[in-house]
Amino acid sequence: MSIGHTLLGLLESGPRHGYDLKRAFDEHFGHDRPLHYGQVYSTMSRLLKNGLVEVDGVEAGAGPERKRYAITDAGVTDVAQWLARPEKPEPYLQSTLYTKVVLALLTERDAAELLDTQRTEHLRLMRGLTERKRKGDLTDQLICDHALFHLEADLRWLELTAARLDKLAAVIAR
Secondary structure, three states: HHHHHHHHHHOOOOOHHHHHHHHHHHHHOOOOOOOHHHHHHHHHHHHHHHOEEEEEEEOOOOOEEEEEEEEEEEHHHHHHHHHHOOOOOOOOOOOOHHHHHHHHHHOOOHHHHHHHHHHHHHHHHHHHHHHHHOOOOOHHHHHHHHHHHHHHHHHHHHHHHHOOOHHHHHHHHH
C-alpha cells in the first residue's frame, strides 16, 4: 500500500493535522497494521518537500506545534494518476512455501509434514478471518473476503503440491 497516496487521498476531503490523518488511516485501512506517528510525519514531510501538500496552518499547543496539512493541486493530480493506474498482479513465482517444499525434499526432510503444518496454519487463520467477517461491518467483510480468497488459492496449491510430491522429488533428484 502506498501510504503517501493514501494520506493524500484522505486530505482531499479537507486539511487535517497529522494526528487526524493517522486516526483516519487506522480507521479505514489500519485494522491489522496501524500507522506509527513517526511514519505519518515522515511521509508528510516528504509530501511537503515534493510539493504535494502544503502547511495550511500551525497551532500552538501543550506540546509541539501542530501543523495542519492541505493537499495541493499537484497532490490531487498525483492521487488521481495513482488511482487510475492498475496494480501489478502478484504472481507469487518466488513463493517461500515452494522454496521450503523444495528444500525439504533436497535435504530429505518430510515435505508432506511441512505441507500439513502449513495447511493447519492456513485453516486457523481462515477461521479467524471468517469470524471477523461474520461480526464485522462491510469494510471488514470486504477485506476479509480478499484475504480469504488468497488463502483458499494457497490451500488449493498446498493440496496440488501434496499430490505431486513424489513427482517433484523425482524431478529434484535429477
